[in-house]
Amino acid sequence: MLKFWKKKNDPTAPKREAAQDDVDANAPQNADAPAESVAPEPTREAPSAAPEEIAAPEEKAPRSWRERLGGSGIARGLGGLFKRNPQLDDALLDELETILITSDVGVTASTTLVESLRQRVRKREFADAAALRNALREALIEQLRPVQQSLDVTTHTPFVMLVVGVNGVGKTTTIGKLTHHHLAAGRKVMLAAGDTFRAAAVEQLKTWGERNQVPVVAQGQGADSASVIFDALQGAQSRKADLLIADTAGRLHTQGGLMDELGKIARVLKKLDADAPNEVLMVIDGTTGQNAVSQVRQFHQAIGVTGLVVTKLDGTARGGVVFALAREFGLPIRYVGLGEGIADLRPFDAEAYVDGLLPVETDA
């Protein structure tokens, strides 16, 4: 049975004022009673609501990678290419190169890949275009395999996941989906509403908390983000949660002050746990294109990103940015977002991803 806390609004709890100027110096000491928390007790048992009950109707049978990714620019481009060009010739290779470049794979990665295929064509390694297609599939999978590294949250308790990224990329939605995923695995999860910039962001996270029946540690809009997340970690430690997922405000990588705030959050957390945060998960909007590469570079410099989530790959994304990120940084791609529903976050799988873009069977 799911065990709930009574709604905890301890009147003795010190209400934290809005932004603290120097959290480093005045780190909160009693975060067991966060200023504002929606607090059913985290539980090791699976939530009473089954995934099917939480998910929107269309998520009852999660759609395949192919269904989700088939509409992307790269999938349509590659599908059409092999349909139009049954002949194994230079025109096919030239068009392949154009498709890869215009799908955000990146110029260097695209030309290198196509050049290596061209040489193999010259050596007569392929009997026909179908053989080339298979070799292309293999080459694409090879590029992604090194970044397929799942996130093990059992290495530390509580495991602290800090979710960062620019505005609107899908951070809060991803947190909701992650919570669902880890609850289903029987973990105690808590959330920290570290996006104190937008009032709506706190409400949005609380809604995900209620939906998943997990506590959300929050303060008001304008509160100090590091303070909220510090409170939440104290709470997670005392309540023996397995996982604390902290939201942060969306920020442009060009906003120096806000980028510095991320470093401050990490420093403040280390006062409680020298290893925290255990994962800095950067969320990337898959429709952003090559700009995603500079975003990751800046965030990585500011806080040391340890894993990526690429969202919105189901929509109008060109789909190639995943290859560009893999090649540029080699950072683990932990998950991909293939839709807005709670079950639409998938652990990244290189082969499934490439299958979604270019299926094994010649259905093109």
Ligand SMILES: Nc1nc2c(ncn2[C@@H]2O[C@H](COP(=O)(O)OP(=O)(O)OP(=O)(O)O)[C@@H](O)[C@H]2O)c(=O)[nH]1
């Ligand atoms: N199609 C699609 N939409 C997504 C996905 N992930 C998130 N979204 C949508 O993207 C929009 C923005 O998501 P949020 O979670 O609010 O983004 P955020 O990064 O928290 O935004 P800020 O708090 O403004 O920085 C919402 O409409 C989500 O439903 C995905 O994988 N696929």
